[in-house]
Amino acid sequence: GAVVSQHPSRVICKSGTSVKIECRSLDFQATTMFWYRQFPKQSLMLMATSNEGSKATYEQGVEKDKFLINHASLTLSTLTVTSAHPEDSSFYICSARGRGATNEKLFFGSGTQLSVL
Amino acid sequence: GENVEQHPSTLSVQEGDSAVIKCTYSDSASNYFPWYKQELGKRPQLIIDIRSNVGEKKDQRIAVTLNKTAKHFSLHITETQPEDSAVYFCAASSNFGNEKLTFGTGTRLTIIP
Numbered sequence: 001g002a003v004v005s006q007h008p009s010r011v012i013c014k015s016g017t018s019v020k021i022e023c024r025s026l027d028f029q030a031t032t033m034f035w036y037r038q039f040p041k042q043s044l045m046l047m048a049t050s051n052e053g054s055k056a057t058y059e060q061g062v063e064k065d066k067f068l069i070n071h072a073s074l075t076l077s078t079l080t081v082t083s084a085h086p087e088d089s090s091f092y093i094c095s096a097r098g099r100g101a102t103n104e105k106l107f108f109g110s111g112t113q114l115s116v117l
Numbered sequence: 118g119e120n121v122e123q124h125p126s127t128l129s130v131q132e133g134d135s136a137v138i139k140c141t142y143s144d145s146a147s148n149y150f151p152w153y154k155q156e157l158g159k160r161p162q163l164i165i166d167i168r169s170n171v172g173e174k175k176d177q178r179i180a181v182t183l184n185k186t187a188k189h190f191s192l193h194i195t196e197t198q199p200e201d202s203a204v205y206f207c208a209a210s211s212n213f214g215n216e217k218l219t220f221g222t223g224t225r226l227t228i229i230p
Contacts, residue, residue, distance in 0.1 A: 034218075041225075042222070042223070043206060043220045043222045043223050044161070044206065044220045045220075046218075046219075049217055091158075093160060093161075105163065105166075106151070106163070106218060108160040108161050109160060110159065110160045111158070111159070111160055113158070
C-alpha cells in the first residue's frame with residue numbers, strides 16, 4: 001500500500017519555540033493532506049485540510065496563526081506549531097489521500113509526539 | 118456537521134470469541150465508512166471499509182455491516198486472537214471518502230488469552 005512518512009516521530013521543545021512536522025507521501029501524489037491531533041486515549045480530531053497549492057482549511061476552534069500548514073507540493077505538507085506551549089503537547093498525525101488508485105483511501109503518517117516543557 | 122458515536126469504549130473478550138463494535142452517524146450524506154486499528158503510539162491502520170451501496174463486507178475474520186436506514190454500522194471480529202488487542206476507530210465520510218473523515222471515539226479491545 002501507499003506510504004506516508006512523518007518526521008520527527010518525537011520532539012521535545014521549550015515553551016515559546018516553534019516546531020515543524022513534515023509529512024511526505026513516498027509513492028503517490030497526495031492531492032489532499034489532513035492534519036489530526038490526538039490526546040491520550042482519545043479520538044483523532046481533525047485540525048485542518050490542505051490541498052496542494054492552496055491555503056489550508058481549518059476546523060472550528062483551531063488557530064490558523066498558531067498551526068501553520070503548508071502544502072507546497074504533491075508529496076510534502078508541513079505543520080508548524082508556533083510559539084508552542086505545554087497545552088500544545090499532543091500526538092500529531094497527518095494523513096494523505098492521492099490520485100487514481102489511492103483515491104478514497106486515507107494513508108496515515110506514523111505520528112509525532114510533541115512534548116512542550 | 119457529521120457526528121459519529123462509537124460503543125463500547127472498552128471491550129474485553131476471551132481469545133477465540135467474537136467482538137462487535139458499533140457506530141452510529143448523523144449525516145445521511147455520509148456514504149463511506151472505514152474502520153481503523155491503532156496500536157499504542159502508532160499510526161491508524163485501515164482494516165476494512167464499506168460504501169453505502171453495500172450492506173456487508175467481509176475479509177477473513179473481519180466483517181462490517183451497514184444499515185443506512187438506521188445510520189449505523191458495525192465491526193465484527195471472529196475467532197479473536199491476542200494480536201487483535203488495540204484501539205479501533207470507526208469513521209464516516211461523504212462523497213465516497215473524498216471529503217474529510219469524522220472519527221468515532223474509539224474502542225479499546227482487549228483479548229484475554
